[in-house]
Amino acid sequence: MDARPSAHLPTLVLDAQSIRRIVDVVGRDRLMDLIIERLRSRYIDLAASPADSRDRDGFRYDKPALGLIEWMPTHEIGGPVVVKMVGYHPTNPVQRRLPSVIATTSMWDTVTGHLVAIADSTLLTAVRTGAASALATELLTDDPPVILGIIGLGAQAVTQAHAISRVRTIDRIVGFDVDDDVAASFLDRASFLGVEVVLTDRADAVLAAVDVLCTCTSVDIGAGPVVADGAHRPGLHINAVGADFPGKIELPKALLERAFVVPDVTSQCRIEGECQQLDVRSVGPELAELVRSPTLTVPYRGRLSVYDSTGWAVQDAVALQVASELAELHGIGDRIQLELLPADPYDPYGGALARHLLLDPRSSSFPQTV
């Protein structure tokens, strides 16, 4: 073996304990606020600093379990590449006491191809999905206290309610789930919000009673919508979070056709979101455009609106950036020498393991902007 030292380029690993520590040290409110604000900034920056994002793609299967594993890649032009790998296995909670969504997000430096960071994104995915709903809710509703409805009281319901609570005062939450046990346990899971939660046994009762509605169900393909069209308040805003698969929908077509519909990624929403049900001419601007130009929303204030949320790698890049910066700031996370970088780059078998600092500032640390 070659005696010369190997190059050293650390990879930041944010594992379960690191993510938990970030939440504990920073607090869930501040973490949510940071991700909401950084998502807002990134959406505004997109005009000057565009992202090249690929369509979500992956493997879908029925065996050994119904599920899919997908990749969501994005490249901040001139900056890093970020890929979220996400598994969705709807039988996980009941059959294995595991979350249906398990995800990791990784970031690569485009000077060297070095893997800069890998982080658990099971929690971060839920938080950034909530953060995007918060931005949409803020843009498309007025400021007085709201009654929040939630249809589907699983994991996403917690972070949706939390995110909305950071941008609007919530008077009361009205919730419905097809599973009574899941519904009952939501009272505990949402108790940190300090908001009264009222459970109902009918989805249409939620629709009728609220100012803001989040739908975040695991409805089966072809089984939607999860609520019938019916009476609602005139200025109702809906964050439709559950649909993320061809044939999977949560909202009635007639309701969508009356609404101002704002997708996260138009092309993706037309394949796997509520926009599957709409002619492209009935689809409004993307959320990022509204964030950049809030006056676009003026004609729609006080009217029915829907944010069609299918998930976007740019949101995951923001969540990973925030988590990485917080980890740097608080000394959280492991920094490992993942990649074998021999002292002689032409000698794959060569090189010792001693550490030799060959740090590219771009690739080894994050700006301390948190």
Added chain:
Amino acid sequence: MDARPSAHLPTLVLDAQSIRRIVDVVGRDRLMDLIIERLRSRYIDLAASPADSRDRDGFRYDKPALGLIEWMPTHEIGGPVVVKMVGYHPTNPVQRRLPSVIATTSMWDTVTGHLVAIADSTLLTAVRTGAASALATELLTDDPPVILGIIGLGAQAVTQAHAISRVRTIDRIVGFDVDDDVAASFLDRASFLGVEVVLTDRADAVLAAVDVLCTCTSVDIGAGPVVADGAHRPGLHINAVGADFPGKIELPKALLERAFVVPDVTSQCRIEGECQQLDVRSVGPELAELVRSPTLTVPYRGRLSVYDSTGWAVQDAVALQVASELAELHGIGDRIQLELLPADPYDPYGGALARHLLLDPRSSSFPQTV
């Protein structure tokens, strides 16, 4: 925070030191032999246990450095999903003393979506590329000792020569590189083979003198071929390893048109391999087909043949499987709780960090078949 314990599903991390330890403990010869043999078995198994592989895709850019970051996904139907993420930055060696190829390979369980393993693949990529060339060489040449030629004496040259040495007795290596320093250093890097190495200053002198030729250059797009058509032995076999990008080629078209050309992945080779230069009717069967049906090669023994190697995720899956099994066997590698799996799968913020064994045998360990 919820006091119930979190689920525990470990992720095996094979970092630089782990990969180095596997090489040290097992030996580079045995590691190469295992990957050659497991690649052979997997190619034979593909008929019964097919793989769904996606075309390599990624981001290519000129700034901040010329390079690309790509993903290579494959799904063993009914089994795991494996994705190699690979960066190729040709200025790395000269400007940063880093390998041009830096890669990691990850494997997911399709019962839960859990990330089973992530491993450095900088070395493993070079080894599996060599192993595939060894299979092609074994199938397409006769058994007597060979003179091996190498054009392009960088990192891949080491593992190409090593792999060929495991299936054929090498009398002598004749090498050429456009960079004299790289050529000179190859003598050291290949010394572990115990084979005489003769350097020449002309690529055509290599072509003329050898029984087996490996081309493994970083030739620029549009700058190929790296050797002019000319005299060669009648039964010459060429492993063309360098081309992996549209417009990047190593061999002259006239030579290819005379040869039996065996691609690793036909569709990919026609976009970024030597097969870019050929009509599809001039392209032979894929290497995996020859491995399954070696009699297909009979008409071509003793004639000019080319293995067009662009890289296939199935090879990376095999390399990761072998490395993971060796790591299990020898207690190498770290097992971390990467994914945050709250005790209540519906409560993203909940769950303690205590370990609760919730092990799915499919997803937490590897069969001990090494």
